[in-house]
Amino acid sequence: MDAAPVKRFAKFGPYEADLRTGELRKHGIRLRLQEQPFQVLAMLLATPGDLVSREQLQNRLWAGDTFVDFDHGLNTAINKLREVLSDSSATPKYIETLPRRGYRFIASVEFTTGALKPGEKPEETRAAEPSAAATSPRATARALLLLLQAMYLIFYLITLIRHEFIYPSVQGLFGRGGEIVTWVAIVSAVAGMAVRLFFFSGIALDQPRIGHIFLRVFIPLMLLDELWAMSPLLLWRELGTGLSLAAVAALAWTPFAQRTLVRMMYPELEAKAA
Numbered sequence: 001m002d003a004a005p006v007k008r009f010a011k012f013g014p015y016e017a018d019l020r021t022g023e024l025r026k027h028g029i030r031l032r033l034q035e036q037p038f039q040v041l042a043m044l045l046a047t048p049g050d051l052v053s054r055e056q057l058q059n060r061l062w063a064g065d066t067f068v069d070f071d072h073g074l075n076t077a078i079n080k081l082r083e084v085l086s087d088s089s090a091t092p093k094y095i096e097t098l099p100r101r102g103y104r105f106i107a108s109v110e111f112t113t114g115a116l117k118p119g120e121k122p123e124e125t126r127a128a129e130p131s132a133a134a135t136s137p138r139a140t141a142r143a144l145l146l147l148l149q150a151m152y153l154i155f156y157l158i159t160l161i162r163h164e165f166i167y168p169s170v171q172g173l174f175g176r177g178g179e180i181v182t183w184v185a186i187v188s189a190v191a192g193m194a195v196r197l198f199f200f201s202g203i204a205l206d207q208p209r210i211g212h213i214f215l216r217v218f219i220p221l222m223l224l225d226e227l228w229a230m231s232p233l234l235l236w237r238e239l240g241t242g243l244s245l246a247a248v249a250a251l252a253w254t255p256f257a258q259r260t261l262v263r264m265m266y267p268e269l270e271a272k273a274a
Helices: 037-045 054-061 068-083 121-130 137-163 163-174 178-206 210-216 217-229 232-238 241-265 269-273
Strands: 009-012 017-020 021-028 029-032 051-053 095-098 102-105 110-112
Touching: 009 037, 017 037, 021 037, 029 232, 037 054, 037 068, 037 102, 051 054, 054 102, 068 095, 102 210, 137 163, 137 178, 137 217, 137 241, 163 232, 178 210, 178 217, 210 217, 210 241, 217 241, 232 241
Parallel strands: none
Antiparallel strands: 009 017, 009 110, 017 021, 021 029, 051 102, 095 102
């Protein structure tokens, strides 16, 4: 008598957990998740809707770690899981906390065995083929978004280093306002550097919530970027009228390009907005 097929894949919402390889994907894109948080997830997925006690988790995953702070380790693993799943302990979609007892997976789960369908290639063959992730639009969008953050950082840094040239440029253009524009440039450059360093690090490390944060602050960020889009006008004598206006137009478009790139990186945000 043949043995029952082993359940390999657990699908819930936009996520798919490969219980054999310890990988978690969202819309087919692999997410970064350490081994221990994934093992906690696997235990919760094994009995959806049922309580998994803290004692069960300790005996299964921390049994040999005599000197490890179990409570801290488990809380850290659960927090990392919720971060990756964009979940919340206050309003859980996937992992519900039962205080002092344990946790329960509350979303519906669909299990599959990973058996090959007609015409499907085995995993070894797929692994030998060029990786789709390496040439995916998401990888390109991420690289372009990092370059744009770096561009703004360079703008701000140059402004802070050479701010003494702003006053004579403004005075030469308008005959007044040089001091006000200089201070606006310095203050906005300092604020802009902090914001861009935050997004640069988040995108570089591929933090799961960075796209959501970007879209939440898009309006004030766009206003800051549109203010800086006027900066080529200060160099109109050196660049010429045509090139200065072309640079203004390109910089004015950049905030919307960033929003498009963020939505390419995180397609689930587009689906949620719809």
